[in-house]
Amino acid sequence: MMEVIYILPLLFLVACALTAVLMKDLLGATIILGAYSLIMAVVWTMLNAVDVAFTEASVGAGITTVLMVAALSRTVRGEYEPAHEARGWKRKRFSITKVSGFFVVVLTAAAMIYGTMDMPDFGDPNAPANLHVARRYIEESRHETGVPNFVTAVLASYRGYDTLGETTVIFTAGMSVILLLRRIRRE
């Protein structure tokens, strides 16, 4: 019975992804991607990664959707179909592009599924990722930093440089947007 609860959101994710790809209305596809992220947040919560779930819900479902809608407000709502206007050889070329794109997706998916075969079981204490510094973080971070949530301890204390780098990346993104898109009023 419990398996159904785990499998249901994953099936829903596949359904969302397929609908978003096949939909012609770009605004609808954007909203469906937001729903996709929200279900992804549920999946993260089921995997006990609450911090990741929080980020997914706020960034993936919230901000990304809003920014896509903002970008759509400057373009058109429907998908552009060049194949309708093209004739003859050009038209054939568009369908070749579509089919080859599909094959690339299928090949990538096959490679990824092949890659997961060798993955250790979920939560395996002897998995390589859990043997290196993870144990130290779990056992010592409370004592060393005084912070109960060791995700925060890792982000803010042990990996403070990385977080500074990330913040700088976000800052740079904001600056680039201002430089590229802001219309300077010349008086």
Added chain:
Amino acid sequence: MKEHIVIRTVSRLLIPFIQLFALYVIAHGDISPGGGFQGGVIIGASVILYVISFGMEDGRRRVSESISDFMNSAGVFLFAGIGVLCILAGGAYLEYTAFAGKAAHGEHAEHALHLASHLGIYGIEIGVGITVAAVMMTIFFETARHEDD
């Protein structure tokens, strides 16, 4: 969507609570999920909600360009500045326990070290939150279509 009374009323009711929740998320990053990044995103989202329901000009009246630009860099500056303060206090860059100073070897050494590290972590979380919030609203303000386009 400026003319929709339902959207305006609901967002006027919700935005204070969204922002309060964002501050909670930033302040409780050390004991519960979340932290500066998520809290900052929520603050940015609350401003975006305001702009969507009241329009771009009204939004810019609340958060002017100079304020959001200042917040953009102020967060990173706070983060990096705390690192420099750690050096001035005698530790390595971003080594928050340096703030404890002489108390690190005193009677309540562990307490002092934890307090110092808490202070540093709070500081950088606030810095991350300020920058992330400002960048999120900036991107929205600059990409979304203006009324006069």
